[in-house]
Amino acid sequence: MKNSCAAASHCSNQTQSEGSSIEKNHNPSACEYTQLTWLISGMDCPSCATKIENAVKGLTGVNRARVTFATERLLVRAENRANIGDDILTTIEALGFSVKDDRSSEFAAKSFLKKYWRIISLALVMLFAVLIQEALPAVGNVLFYLATLWGLFPVAAKAWQLARNGSPFSIETLMSIAAIGALFLGETIEAAMVLLLFMIGEHMEAFAAGRARQGIQKLTELTPETAYQIDQKGNKSEVSAHILKPGDIIEILPGSRLPVDGELLTPGVSFDESALTGESVPIEYNAGERVMAGALSVDRVARFRVISRPGESAVDRIIRLIEEAEERKAPVERFIDTFSRWYTPLMMFMAILVAFVPPLVFSQPWGEWIYKALTLLLIACPCALVISTPAAVTSALARASRNGALIKGGAILELLGSVTTVAFDKTGTLTEGKPAVTQIVSFDTSTLSPEQAVLRLAAAIESGSTHPLAKAIVASADEIKISLPVAEGVEVKPGLGVQGLVEGKIVVVGSPRHLQGSIDRIAGAQHKREQLEEQGNTIAVVTVEGHLVGFIVLRDNPRTDAQSAITALNTMGIKSVMLTGDNPRAATAIARQLGMEYRAGLLPGDKSTEVEQLKNEGRVAMIGDGINDAPALKAADIGIAMGSGADVALETADGALTHNRVEELPALIDLSRSTMTIIRQNVFLAVGSKAVFLVTTLLGMTGLWVAVLADTGATALVTANALRLLRNKKKG
Incomplete structure (x- = not known):
């Protein structure tokens, strides 16, 4: 039976008055169904959730029903008809359960x-x-x-x-x-x-x-329901946080929490993120940095540019993954x-x-x-x-979430305890993910400032990239106020490099392996490359029309918690292996410092192959944070993403370290064994x-x-x- 959109609207009004919410269907042609959500009270164990789910599924007009015990949420996809919400509510109450409403204190007393x-x-x-x-x-x-x-x-x-x-x-x-x-x-x-x-x-x-x-429940209470929005004229008004969209400007007061993910516009603001990351010391952010929803402003009024869509903030994403975990x-x-x-x-x-x-x-x-x-x-x-x-x-999933690890279900929790090898991505996982340009080597003597000329070309090509190395190169150019030319036809080749047209010439910024031919044509270039890499540096090679013009030398230091994580895993009898696309010499320096094995010079597909080979020795967990890591995360028995990583890595993975600390992994494996x-x-x-x-x-x-x-x-x-x-x- 096909219903009108007017019926859907009537259903929405009724159900919302009873403590539910509507997830809007953006497809006009699909208005015969609507999504309804309620918070249910009185569930004592997961079997209660199953009873509600089965009862609601049996109602005429209900297409799908799912009850999440952890968040006490009932999600229903049903026909758009006026009394469908009433039917569902009647069924829930007949089973002896209640629907929560906004009068929390009155509801709690009753x-x-x-x-x-x-x-x-x-x-x-x-x-x-x-x-x-x-x-x-x-x-x-x-x-x-x-x-x-x-x-x-x-x-x-x-x-x-x-x-x-x-x-x-x-x-x-x-x-x-x-x-x-x-x-x-x-x-x-x-x-x-x-x-x-x-x-x-x-x-x-x-x-x-x-x-x-x-x-x-504490996690769901971190984000406020309202926010102060600033319009184009600078006027401030209080609005529902659910209507905020990317690009909106909002303001929060000292002692208030951020309702969405935002880019900080006010310089030098300290935030208490203890509820999110467990860190008791407030962290100071500068203008332009991203701050997660739920962070509490400690010392001053702060303005933000909204960067997350409704229901897609860091907190929302964690809650959604918890629901999927069941x-x-x-x-x-x-x-x-x-x-x-x-x-x-x-x-x-x-x-x-x-x-x-x-x-x-x-x-x-x-x-x-x-x-x-x-x-x-x-x-x-x-x-x-x-x-x-x-x-x-x-209990185990709740504790893991509290301590900074999110696991997508009991199946993954059970597998974790039998892991024999953990494979780590390097950049952003074992290292801070904040590389910095430490040196520029120029092989072009035709300009007055050869180092700046190399940096100018590289920054122009990398200006649109979100890769940590690219951002470091652009930041270095900004620091010395280099005016960048326009790059046209920029093409990214994952694991190899970026190329584009700058001032009519083809400029390539890539890995030494990809551009080895250009390096070999310059006397002394290969020796200089080896010397820099042996010191633990990463090299970005810059060529113009196929001719080598210089090296950009970057360094990314290991995380402070990486050493303790590897040591703990070794104590538990678990082997640690670093998988990186970086050069073997830089990888050797990091691996020796951390006391682990490594595989270097890997393309994204190579990481998956290495994971498959490691699986021949036992159960493998893979930890990464980038788009390049998604195939390897999928190939591993258990894929774990860093919480600050790319969305595709988080979606592909079986879990996430939401506090971005790899030291949580040994504790998580120990929790699995205890469970x-x-x-x-x-x-x-x-x-x-x-x-x-x-x-x-x-x-x-x-x-x-x-x-x-x-x-x-x-x-x-x-x-x-x-x-x-x-x-x-x-x-x-």
């Missing part, structure tokens, strides 16, 4: 009362019933019946709604059957206790989920998801056999075996098993407790409330064990 009033009142009624049970047993028994019904109503209602929406074997279903069965058997105390313990267990899961999401589950997590889908129906079938076979075949008492069957149902609750892996993975250890412990605790209480139940040693207490206890244990990953602070 949410608190709604969550805890029923459990507190249930506990009080049960306590009163216990106190009067001996004196007035009939009254006490009635109170236990009432307490059970009071606790059962929301659980059974949710079970019924889940069954209608495609989840008939939910935990709520098992609890409802057990509680109703216990009432029919006259076990009122145990029926009420089962529900009370179940509710407590749910809130423990909610607490764990909240702890795991804290770091991500779709890439670890193999062990996918196995447990699959296992739990048939485990619960199987246990329900076993409970039916336990209830009917002994009485019918062996003439055993019906009451005794029905009671055992109900206990078996509670033991069958897969709470502890289902949460064992996602609780650990969510897998905790997952194995959690699975053992969850499955082991089930096995023990299965035996004790069939032997008649344990009853309903002990079974649910054991399940709640196992859930608490695996949750607490997983939360240790959050408390495990990074070293140093």
Whole structure:
């Protein structure tokens, strides 16, 4: 059914009033669908997200639905019809979840009362019933019946709604059957206790989920909703940050955060980036430098030119990658998801056999075996098993994000722990990525200022490039105020060089290997090149009409944290290899300084080939930051981009070091190993407790409330064990 755009507009107005947002479709021909977004409250574990997702997918008119547990966001692609938003909201609320709105304090208070009033009142009624049970047993028994019904109503209602929406074997279903069965058997105390313990267990899961999401929630709160925009006449007005576009001029006050990525226009402003990078000391930026969204101005009013589109700032990109990460589950997590889908129906079938076979075949008492069957149902609750892996993975991903590393899912997290080799790009990864011109060697004696003539030609060709070496050359020319001629027909050849037409002549700035023929025609040029490269320098060769006119000598120093990262990896038994397009002599100097292997003189395709060869020795992780690194990042078992790198590198990679510190990598690998250890412990605790209480139940040693207490206890244990990953602070 095709709907009009007017219907889409009506739908947008309705859903936004309920706390949702609309992602606009810029394709006019595709106006039959719209994208709706809500923030959901009440999800205790990833299985809650799955329940909402399945229910919304089942609605007529919904094309796609995705729930992200980490950010509590529901994204729906649905038909443009007036009541589609109402249908979705009704379904969410029927499942027992809520939609967040902008009245945060009022919402929090209502949410608190709604969550805890029923459990507190249930506990009080049960306590009163216990106190009067001996004196007035009939009254006490009635109170236990009432307490059970009071606790059962929301659980059974949710079970019924889940069954209608495609989840008939939910935990709520098992609890409802057990509680109703216990009432029919006259076990009122145990029926009420089962529900009370179940509710407590749910809130423990909610607490764990909240702890795991804290770091991500703080990230979403870093960027303000409004900004002060400066118009062409210099007038200032407060506007929504969502309407800002590249080129707009904005102003932030001291103590305020930047809502978007921006180019600083005010010189000498200090910013607190501790929430983004973990650095406690404010960093001073100069005019023209890029500052990330979320940075806090420390000392003065600052003006910026907006450089990021709505929803595409550094913070938005990190949040988007976190949401995508949930779709890439670890193999062990996918196995447990699959296992739990048939485990619960199987246990329900076993409970039916336990209830009917002994009485019918062996003439055993019906009451005794029905009671055992109900206990078996509670033991069958897969709470502890289902949460064992996602609780650990969510905690690990949250901690990694807090410490400056973003991993796209549990699958990548699991692989990291088995890495045997790490391949590093050099420029911008192992080095600062801020090379500077240290010397100019001219082979042209026809001008009065031969060094400046070489720099003038090179800067003209490189003026439009974003490569670190090109920017260093242009900056050097600007520093001595050289007037640059216009370069025409500039052509970039990745890994080789740049060429263009300057003042009617073909000028090429490239690598020595690419221009070796021109070097060989000048006496002494090759010797000079070797001498400079042995000192750890990078050489840019400049030719005019094929004739060598000079060398531009650049140097990029190693990062201060690179040495500690390589040392830590060596201690962990992991080999480090530098892959660079730089010359072998400069690469040797850097590699010796850092204590690692290297492969030099590589083109982008060569890096991929080297990664493939390294994979023959074991699992390989590749770290890079440039466009040239994208193929190698893709070829590696795990590709990790530097957070300040090119967008294509970040999109290709499986993770990112958002704080731009390679020293986070060893800690990340150690976190992966710790996570897998905790997952194995959690699975053992969850499955082991089930096995023990299965035996004790069939032997008649344990009853309903002990079974649910054991399940709640196992859930608490695996949750607490997983939360240790959050408390495990990074070293140093």
